[in-house]
Amino acid sequence: MHPVSERLRDARERSGLSQADLARAAMMHPSYVSHLERGIRGPGPAALERLASALGITTTYLEQGDRSPAYQASEAAVVRARQLVRSGRPGAAAAELAAVDLDALDVDQAGRVLLAHADALDRVGELEEACRLLADATQRFADGHRPVRAAQAATRLVMALTEAGELTAAVQAGEHHLAALTEGADGSDALFRLESTLVWAYVARGDNTYALVRGKDLLARALQNGSARAVSSVHWNLAFVEDAYGHGDEALAHLRAALAVSGNDEADSDVPLLRLDLAQLLLEVTPPRPKEALAELDAARLALEIGESQVDLARAATFRSRAQLLLGQTRAALTYGLKAVELIGPGERRDGAAAHEALGDALLASGERVAALKAYREAASRLESMPPGRPAAAAWRRLADRLRVAGDGMDAVVETYGRALAALGARTTLRLPVAR
Known part of the structure; x- marks a missing residue:
């Protein structure tokens, strides 16, 4: 069997193309493509170029697969970047991934590098560049006939644009990719998640009424045709809609429904993040429910520690500080406030604003007014971005x-x-x- 045959078939199947589809895209006869995949014939240089272009991959990948030097170097860069992020050095991780030659990789590996690079940039506060990379990854997946992966990347793009305050761009990107990917990814968890994230973007833009109507329609569709993960995602984002309306109890109900549908499985990476959002909301409703918030944080603790995200651990410590202060436990509140600030670290990321604010509250309750003012001013500097x-x-x-x-x-x-x-x-x- 020709060495290209297996990689060609694998790449075609991952693209969701039939042999006839690939033959049309590469301007070849279907029987020729069949012969190539069966190893009866081997492609010449020109045929290899057309096949790679049609599949959204490189000729190097077709020839060498994951044994190519470029692929192995990129995989090593992703692993090193992950280690750097976990050790609190996202800037170094971003530099590591920026050196990867994307043009030498197939669409899946190039997209993987782009997503990891965008995550590192997001962690250092370079949201504009992170959005550019996410848009690149989304388009590569779409062009490479990976509609589900494209929908996943588009979801992250909408989230990043919303976080960056580019609200109209977030809505436009979400609507564009939703329409473009519906045929290939229709009914998938990824597409439901993309649309539910788009609903959140509408809320951030202030279109609350439209978001509520669309969100409820989306929930009805998810309950009828979606998986448990899709239903959970829609409930999760509807909680933000209800919260924007000031409907605290309804928002809590949606978050609890999202947890229930997910099976409360802490091994699911979404569950501890859901619990963090639930803990935050429990502290913000009237009257606040600090004991329930602490129970959610306790349930999420192990999964958050295993995940090793400094930002998520800092959020948990921030909420613990607020809950303890509401319970009159000033010393514990101060301990967790200091821990939150330590975890978030230096820098201009606005994630640190809430941590410094919680620390300031604990210091003020302890009678340390000057130190509290210093913490509040540090929170203000983080809010600048x-x-x-x-x-x-x-x-x-x-x-x-x-x-x-x-x-x-x-x-x-x-x-x-x-x-x-x-x-x-x-x-x-x-x-x-x-x-x-």
Whole structure:
């Protein structure tokens, strides 16, 4: 059997193409493609080029597969990058992956490198470049006839654009890829997840009514035709819609439904993240439920520690600090607040704003006003990179309230309230009251 035969058949099957489809795309006779896959004949250089182009892969991959130097170097880079991220060095991980020659890889490996690179960039706060790489990965998967993988990458793209404050771009990208991938990925978990993430983007843009109507329609479709994972994803994102409306109980119900449908399986990577969101919401409803929040954090603890994500562990410590403070356990709140700040580390990522805010609350409750003000100001510096919108406005207003209670100067308090207004696009500017 010719050495290309097995790789050709494998690449075609992963692309979801029939032999006839591949023959049309490569401008070949179907019997020739059949002979190639059966090893009866071997392709010449020109045929190899056309086959690789039709399959979205490289001629090197068809000839050498995962034994090619380029493939092995890229795999080693991905492994090293994963280790660097886990050790808290995402910048070094991004540099490692930037050196990979994507053009020498097949579509699947190139996409894998791009997704890992985007994740590393996201962790260092370079969201614009991360979005560019996610768009590249999505298009490569789509062109390479990987509709499910394209939908998965598109979901991450919509999330990243939303986090970056590019809300119209997030909605446009989501709608475009949803329409383009429906035929190839229809009914898949990935497509349900893409549309539910798109609903979240509409919420972030302020289109709450439309998001609620579309989200409920999506849930009905998922319950009828989707898997448990698809239903869980839709419930998860509907929780954000209800929360945006101020419907705390409904939001909690959706998160609990998402957990129930997932089977509460902590081995599922989504479950501990669901529990984190549930713990956060339990602390924000009126009245807050700190004991229930701690129970969710306890259930997620082992999975989060195994996952080794510093950001997720910092979120858990932040929520523990808030819960303990609500329970009157000031010392424990201070311990977890310090841990959250340590886990999030230095840098400009806005993830650190909540950690420093929780630490400031614990310090203020401990009577350490000066240290609390320092923590709040550090939280403000982290919020500088947060894109405008309702979440940013809420964060700035919450911080302004804390600065006022802690006795910060009037000018600093007024400026912070002004940031909240600016995040909503308000043109009026708060001014200091004139002394009389």
